Amino acid sequence: MLDNYSSNATTAKIRAKYAQLFTPEEYREMAALRTVPEAAEFIARSARFKEAFTEVDPNTIHRGYLEELLYRENFETYIRLCKFQGLDKEPFFGFLIRRSEIECILSIINRINSSLDRTYLSDLPGYLIKYLSIPVMELSNSQTYEELVAGLKGTRYGKVLGRIPVREDGNADYTECELRLRTDYYAELLEQADKEFGGAVSDELKTMILREIDCRNIINAYRMKAYFGFEPEEIKRRSLKFYGIGKKNMERLYEAADAEVMMDMVNHTIYGKNSPDTDNIEVEINSVKIRRLRHYLTGSTYAPVSLYAFIQLCDIDVSNLVTIIEGIRYGVEAAAIEAQLITL
Template sequence: MGNLLSYSGISAKIRAMQSKLITEEQLLEILQLSDVPQVIAYLKRTPEYEEVWKDLDENSLHRGQIEKLLKTSIFHDFSRIYQFANKEQRKFLELYSKRYEIRVLKEIMTDLFDHRDTDPVDITPYCEFFRKHSRLDLDKLTACTTMEELIAALKGHEFYQPLSQIRNHENALLFDYGMALDLYYFSQIWNVRKKLFSGNDLKEITTAYGEKFDMLNLQFIFRSKKFFHMAPADIYALLIPMNYKLKKEEINALVESTTYDQARALFRRTYYGRKYEHLEAHNLEEFYNVMLRDTLEKEARRDPYSVAVLYSYLYHKEHEVYRLTIALECVRYGVDPQEALQYIRNN
């Protein structure tokens, strides 16, 4: 009864928002349009975008502006849910929002590593969100011209420690800094989940994130074997330091395997290899997206008065923006609609 009372209002709010998301049928209609202005005109007629986009001139918008508008819609929806959430629900949302902070830091770091002589990262899609939900000073961070400056600007923030540890490594790459932030975030989620959640909420968060972390580790192990031929010690250092359905001994066997084919054979004996017969090492990345989406939908349907409904909506909203961005590119370059839809389904 407690969950029903605490989640009834926000669940109704999210169901209403969910009903406005772009469907696959609408995506197919979009992919059959002849140019990008027609896509914008189409989106302006949808419930999700009509109110905010109604005054825009589709013929004057360029690709970068459209992507900014789509990104902004993610943060707008997050803020709407946050305003409606109670104290306990906001604890999850505040934890979840760190992924947005990491996303922006990665964009800034990419510019620094590329030594771009262009304007700093465009922070306009993030400004309102960061003003309300973050302690990061975006103006200060985007003004940095080196990684040393960026890390120094983060002093006093929780991301300072993981990034400063990487800075001490000679020849650290952009990948290393990004992985340090991801590992910090994933570890924090796993370590604090029992403090923030209980009952069904704890079970659903553990399932959703547990399978996600297992699949990310599997992806990284197989990519490192197939493309980078990394030593086991280097692979261990970059894995998410937790396991759910993957046993520690199975992870060790996969990492220590001497060949990619040997790792594939070992994978067939794991929980995921046994449960999903059609799952192979080569399609892990594609299957990961499908599995996470299905897990979140199943948990949200099973218990619509739980934290799963928050996680599920935020995931689907981000996925919608990603799919629309791909659809815009496919229309722009005249990709066959069926071919484009298949590509979208796989991402």
């Protein structure tokens, strides 16, 4: 166990990895490329992904496999950092594995609801399987929601999903499943931050986690207002019940007359401070999120805080790379691609 959960070696290793993330200038250079092989070659030359491309030819790699390679390197970086100095001995550090399990379960639910459940096997990330605590291969064969829940018996996920009523068509509401699984995930994460660490480590972790949830809630609330015209009470029902800026402040955003008014209100919170001038809600909110994550990563001496912040930054980095790859694939102009990227 790390002494007081602080380790110069661990935080130094994480910061060295952080220095390998792509810069805005590198995103801009990559967005100007015109073919996916060119983009693959650009990524393959980077310090962050050089080893991942050791046995891969960037000139012939399939776009889908290229993107999987990026996600896999993110996950394997997390595994390597967790094993360094035994971080993985504490339950909290399983956060990305648990998040991956939820994504797998939600994918299976979506395919069951769409009558495409059997095809899940073809795109199951193989590198995940040995780390998961659930029998995902067997679960992917579930023909109904009830079969899936039965296969999850004895797990937290089975308990959560078992409380959701099945509709007349035999399926369960996907949005409700996602909401309850993510609620349980964050509740466990916040509890672990309290029990396993305490003091300043716990305070920093909980603040970071609650701000992550705020960003998710704000983005989802905006979409519900702008694209679906949901009423405030429905938005509240569909949102996670954890608050970094406080319940009253968040619910004021939900109660805004429309999406435009809501965003004007957001701009007067910590999530609008020094945000970029853009009409893209995800870019605006997540750009502010990046600033806070970088603050925690470079300012904290605690390994749990540094690792949690770093993995979120890795997620954003790969999301940007995938956005660029997809933009190049469809012939989108470089400026339009850049406008979709989440940077400072």
